[in-house]
Amino acid sequence: MKHIFIVLLSIVFVATSCQSEKKEEKEKIVIGGKKKTVSPEFELGEKLFKGKGNCYSCHRMNKKSVGPSVADIMKIYKEQNGDVVGFLRQKKDPIVDPENYAVMKTNFARLQKFTDEELQAIAFYMNEVSSK
Ligand code: HEC
Incomplete structure (x- = not known):
C-alpha cells in the first residue's frame, strides 16, 4: 500500500514538472540566438x-x-x-x-x-x- 502511494506521488510529480517545462518553452522564443520572453x-x-x-x-x-x-x-x-x-x-x-x-x-x-x-x-x- 505504501509503495503504491509513493509510485502515485512520483507520477504526479513527473507530470507537473513536465507541464511547467512546456509552459516555459511557450513563453520563450529564440531571437538572434537569444532566448526572449514572449x-x-x-x-x-x-x-x-x-x-x-x-x-x-x-x-x-x-x-x-x-x-x-x-x-x-x-x-x-x-x-x-x-x-x-x-x-x-x-x-x-x-x-x-x-x-x-x-x-x-x-x-x-x-x-x-x-x-x-x-x-x-x-x-x-x-x-x-x-x-x-
Ligand atoms: C505592398 C508592400 C508593403 C506592405 C504590405 C507593407 N510595406 Fe512597409 N514598406 C514597403 C516599402 C516598399 C517600403 C520602403 C519605402 C519606405 O521606406 O517608405 C516600406 C517601408 C516601411 C517602413 C520604413 C519607413 C521609413 O521610415 O522609410 C516601415 C516602418 C514599414 N514599412 C512598416 C510596415 C508595416 C508595419 C506594415 C504592415 C502594417 C507594412 N510596412 C506593410 C512596402 C510594404
Whole structure:
C-alpha cells in the first residue's frame, strides 16, 4: 500500500514538472540566438504583422523583399530615434527608403482602422525581433 502511494506521488510529480517545462518553452522564443520572453504585446504584434496587417507579405525579418527587412528598418529607426507608430499614422516622413515610399503608402488607408494599441504592438514586435 505504501509503495503504491509513493509510485502515485512520483507520477504526479513527473507530470507537473513536465507541464511547467512546456509552459516555459511557450513563453520563450529564440531571437538572434537569444532566448526572449514572449509577452502578450509581442504575440498581438506578431499576429497583426503576419495576419491582418499584411506586413509580412512585403517585409521579411532579415532579407529585403518588396520592402526593406525588419532588421534594416529597425536598425535605422534605432540610430535615428525613429517613431514607427508615427510613421504608420503618416505623422512622420519615411527615413529608410523614401524613393519607394509610394509602395508603402498603399497601406495607410487600411492602417487607419487599426487602434493605437495595435500599431504599438506591431512596433513592439518589429523592435523585439530585430534587437539582439
Ligand atoms: C505592398 C508592400 C508593403 C506592405 C504590405 C507593407 N510595406 Fe512597409 N514598406 C514597403 C516599402 C516598399 C517600403 C520602403 C519605402 C519606405 O521606406 O517608405 C516600406 C517601408 C516601411 C517602413 C520604413 C519607413 C521609413 O521610415 O522609410 C516601415 C516602418 C514599414 N514599412 C512598416 C510596415 C508595416 C508595419 C506594415 C504592415 C502594417 C507594412 N510596412 C506593410 C512596402 C510594404
